Amino acid sequence: MRIVLFGRSGQVATEIARQAEAAGVKLDVIDRAVADLSDPASVAPALAERIAGAEAVINATAWTAVDAAEAEEETARAVNAVAPDEMARLCAKAGLPFLHVSTDYVFDGSGETARDEAAPTAPLSAYGRTKRDGEEAVRAAGGRHAILRTSWVFSAHGANFAKTMLRLGAERARLNVVADQIGGPTPAADIAAALLKMARAMAEGAPGGTFHFAGAPDTSWAGFAREIMARGGRGCEIGEIPTADWPTPAPRPLNSRLDCAAIHAAFGIARPDWRAGLDAVLTDLGETA
Numbered sequence: 001m002r003i004v005l006f007g008r009s010g011q012v013a014t015e016i017a018r019q020a021e022a023a024g025v026k027l028d029v030i031d032r033a034v035a036d037l038s039d040p041a042s043v044a045p046a047l048a049e050r051i052a053g054a055e056a057v058i059n060a061t062a063w064t065a066v067d068a069a070e071a072e073e074e075t076a077r078a079v080n081a082v083a084p085d086e087m088a089r090l091c092a093k094a095g096l097p098f099l100h101v102s103t104d105y106v107f108d109g110s111g112e113t114a115r116d117e118a119a120p121t122a123p124l125s126a127y128g129r130t131k132r133d134g135e136e137a138v139r140a141a142g143g144r145h146a147i148l149r150t151s152w153v154f155s156a157h158g159a160n161f162a163k164t165m166l167r168l169g170a171e172r173a174r175l176n177v178v179a180d181q182i183g184g185p186t187p188a189a190d191i192a193a194a195l196l197k198m199a200r201a202m203a204e205g206a207p208g209g210t211f212h213f214a215g216a217p218d219t220s221w222a223g224f225a226r227e228i229m230a231r232g233g234r235g236c237e238i239g240e241i242p243t244a245d246w247p248t249p250a251p252r253p254l255n256s257r258l259d260c261a262a263i264h265a266a267f268g269i270a271r272p273d274w275r276a277g278l279d280a281v282l283t284d285l286g287e288t289a
């Protein structure tokens with residue numbers, strides 16, 4: 001099957017490209033050089049050239065700089081909400097399934113239980129607001145769509161918490177990391193596999209919707225950091241601190257637990273163990289896992 005993919009060098013986009021051939025998928029990639037999504041008007045001409053013969057469109061792009069979005073919310077909104085709105089409308093018009101990725105940061109993080117897809121959104125940050133707006137635009141476009149909400153993505157590519165920890169862990173004997181934000185670290189490779197499976201199923205007629213997908217088991221950033229240090233062979237000790245001791249421009253949700261039952265019921269996709277994903281990333285980076 002042929003899929004149009006927005007995004008080339010991001011974590012999820014890179015993993016989709018790595019897996020496409022083995023999944024029997026021919027990709028037609030629209031990268032920043034073809035369509036700079038800070039100008040959402042660039043979406044229509046790029047998609048028009050590639051939509052004939054495609055069976056699904058996946059959007060793996062986003063403004064993901066959470067703190068920087070506080071000062072640049074309008075540009076973040078263009079990329080995270082207005083451009084996906086354009087994509088979703090064009091897909092609806094063409095009758096193509098549109099798969100879009102979203103985040104735990106659409107929630108306010110209150111409570112201590114896992115949220116399901118029906119839980120109300122209440123983002124705390126500019127990034128979260130723009131991602132929430134993107135979700136709502138995709139639903140409002142009225143076409144067949146899937147919104148995959150995931151969390152704490154890591155891979156061997158681009159910038160992510162795991163790579164930051166490996167770098168700092170090689171330089172420092174001790175690091176303080178927040179221990180009161182809880183969520184599921186998610187390997188980008190597993191998100192890519194989920195999206196490709198969902199795209200195929202939807203191209204064959206499966207219904208879409210909004211789905212949660214996060215790695216298991218839930219942990220804190222400190223717990224994740226400790227596992228990164230151990231598996232990555234870093235002797236760095238992790239001190240546990242509360243969020244209040246790590247001030248950032250954008251507030252983060254404390255409870256990012258996602259209930260992932262619906263995606264399992266609809267597509268047979270189970271939560272991956274992020275510790276196995278971490279070993280694979282270490283191997284990818286040329287480190288011993």
Ligand SMILES: NC(=O)C1=CN([C@@H]2O[C@H](COP(=O)(O)OP(=O)(O)OC[C@H]3O[C@@H](n4cnc5c(N)ncnc54)[C@H](OP(=O)(O)O)[C@@H]3O)[C@@H](O)[C@H]2O)C=CC1
Nearest residue numbers: 009010011012032036037038061062064101103150152153
């Ligand atoms: N990272 C995370 O922890 C999480 C991510 N998500 C969601 O998962 C999805 C994928 O994220 P991830 O792979 O980590 O993202 P990355 O930050 O690794 O990559 C972002 C991608 O978006 C592209 N992009 C950003 N701005 C523009 C622009 N103006 N025009 C064109 N392309 C642009 C980038 O292109 P370029 O390489 O040219 O900059 C890159 O391909 C996103 O929807 C994100 O919101 C959800 C939860 C957690």
Ligand SMILES: Cc1cn([C@H]2C[C@H](O)[C@@H](COP(=O)(O)OP(=O)(O)O[C@H]3O[C@@H](C)C(=O)[C@@H](O)[C@H]3O)O2)c(=O)[nH]c1=O
Nearest residue numbers: 064066103104105151152153161176177178221246252
């Ligand atoms: C580097 C570092 C971070 N932290 C804290 C800050 C923050 O609360 C937490 C995670 O830090 P980061 O800034 O790397 O993570 P952040 O950019 O907030 O990650 C988020 O990205 C977006 C795109 C998402 O959609 C989310 O799911 C989530 O993955 O760890 C420490 O406590 N100590 C440290 O040494």
